[in-house]
Amino acid sequence: KTQVEQSPQSLVVRQGENCVLQCNYSVTPDNHLRWFKQDTGKGLVSLTVLVDQKDKTSNGRYSATLDKDAKHSTLHITATLLDDTATYICVVGDRGSALGRLHFGAGTQLIVIP
């Protein structure tokens, strides 16, 4: 059973618009949650990591929230650019070290059009 569900599966926005990506999970324990960006044919690049029970992070035009009570996270992208076209992957880690397991969502494919 999939333990990390992402929505929507795909999303098309116009350049300059904002968008919100969702991540719901059932992983227990949930030590941390990380959002990755994966450009087509490339590896995963970390955007941000959330750790606290109710956490918020900001990294330029990317901001994220985590609510561990609801087991829910959002990734907001403000004023999208064409280079934001990519797959965004939500990953939940069950420990605070490399001894833990990472649980991957299938990703949200974002397409930014002119």
Place this chain on the structure above:
Amino acid sequence: DMKVTQMPRYLIKRMGENVLLECGQDMSHETMYWYRQDPGLGLQLIYISYDVDSNSEGDIPKGYRVSRKKREHFSLILDSAKTNQTSVYFCASSPRENTEVFFGKGTRLTVV
């Protein structure tokens, strides 16, 4: 420069042939991983290595084996490749003490 390097980037093999995927990292990370990524699915863990000669099966180890003789190098071996092993394979590394993880660019393997 922190980097995980995978070779080759693209590979086509016939069913039954042996396959060797190589991965290197320059960060002296103890932990290294092999994942595969298939359409519509999250990355699935094949093997994890906690250090030299300290390897453990992941969630889908069947049909694969690994080798780690040096900390900076982790190989994935497919003995007698099957068509259902067509996938994109990612190597990753992580320091033992925290949650950071660095991914290679992937190897696209096609078994025909």
